[in-house]
Amino acid sequence: xxxxxxxxxxxxxxxxxxxxxxxxxxxxxxxxxxxxxxxxxxxxxxxxxxxxxxxxxxxxxxxxxxxxxxxxxxxxxxxxxxxxxxxxxxxxxxxxxxxxxxxxxxxxxxxxxxxxxxxxxxxxxxxxxxxxxxxxxxxxxxxxxxxxxxx
Amino acid sequence: xxxxxxxxxxxxxxxxxxxxxxxxxxxxxxxxxxxxxxxxxxxxxxxxxxxxxxxxxxxxxxxxxxxxxxxxxxxxxxxxxxxxxxxxxxxxxxxxxx
Numbered sequence: 001x002x003x004x005x006x007x008x009x010x011x012x013x014x015x016x017x018x019x020x021x022x023x024x025x026x027x028x029x030x031x032x033x034x035x036x037x038x039x040x041x042x043x044x045x046x047x048x049x050x051x052x053x054x055x056x057x058x059x060x061x062x063x064x065x066x067x068x069x070x071x072x073x074x075x076x077x078x079x080x081x082x083x084x085x086x087x088x089x090x091x092x093x094x095x096x097x098x099x100x101x102x103x104x105x106x107x108x109x110x111x112x113x114x115x116x117x118x119x120x121x122x123x124x125x126x127x128x129x130x131x132x133x134x135x136x137x138x139x140x141x142x143x144x145x146x147x148x149x150x151x
Numbered sequence: 152x153x154x155x156x157x158x159x160x161x162x163x164x165x166x167x168x169x170x171x172x173x174x175x176x177x178x179x180x181x182x183x184x185x186x187x188x189x190x191x192x193x194x195x196x197x198x199x200x201x202x203x204x205x206x207x208x209x210x211x212x213x214x215x216x217x218x219x220x221x222x223x224x225x226x227x228x229x230x231x232x233x234x235x236x237x238x239x240x241x242x243x244x245x246x247x248x249x
Contacts, residue, residue, distance in 0.1 A: 088206050088207065088209060088210065089204060089205070089206020089207070090204060090206055091204065091206055091210075093207075093209075093210050095210075095213070097213070100189055100191075100214075102193070102213060102214060103176075103193070104195050104207060104210055105195060111195075114176065114195040114196060117174075117175055117176060117196070118176050118178075118193055118195070121174040121175070121176060121178065124174075125171065125178075129187065132186075133186060133187060134186055134187055134188075135183050135184065135186035135187065135188045135246045135247055136188060136189065136240075136244070136245055136246035136247050137188070137189040137216075137244070137245050137246070138186075138187055138188050138189040141189055
């Protein structure tokens, strides 16, 4: 373990996600190494070349989206969709509770991409369902999905 | 702690969850009285992911419409029967009690 990194780890708050940069390796984004460290109570670097250089802002991010990039193209939404991306252990979870759509991924970008894909799959699923095929809260969700895309 | 996704799927199948065909992501919905409910879980397309990590229990809890992580584990590991799960969904207002 690099002594500089150890000094950094012991002197500073080390919980959360970190962006790390190594001597021989260059971690330019959230690396498996960085997320592996998050699992511990305190930072333990397992790569002797790694140095913690920056605390990531990716603890939690909330966005309001007016449109979404789907496979069918970018669609305008009837109301701003609040989505949250949060770190949970080793994964990033992106969610919208109103529409009951959630995804996870190894990086915020992967989670966000999965969210858009799952949103579209849920949209198609509910749009192609009849009320009589659904039970309870699923009927409410169908009503929302029927309106969410601006025509 | 983690549990194999294949084990989870087998358990869900026994409890009345049905895999939805199509799409890039693996979606399982709970059916009650022949109707699809909002209780579901999506296994995101994540390369090389074969196990479901404990850090995703909160994710699973929301998807499956349960209140505690312990309930999620009980559903997966079998102590919670299909009937007990239905009772919970009815009491939480997720499905109609018919």
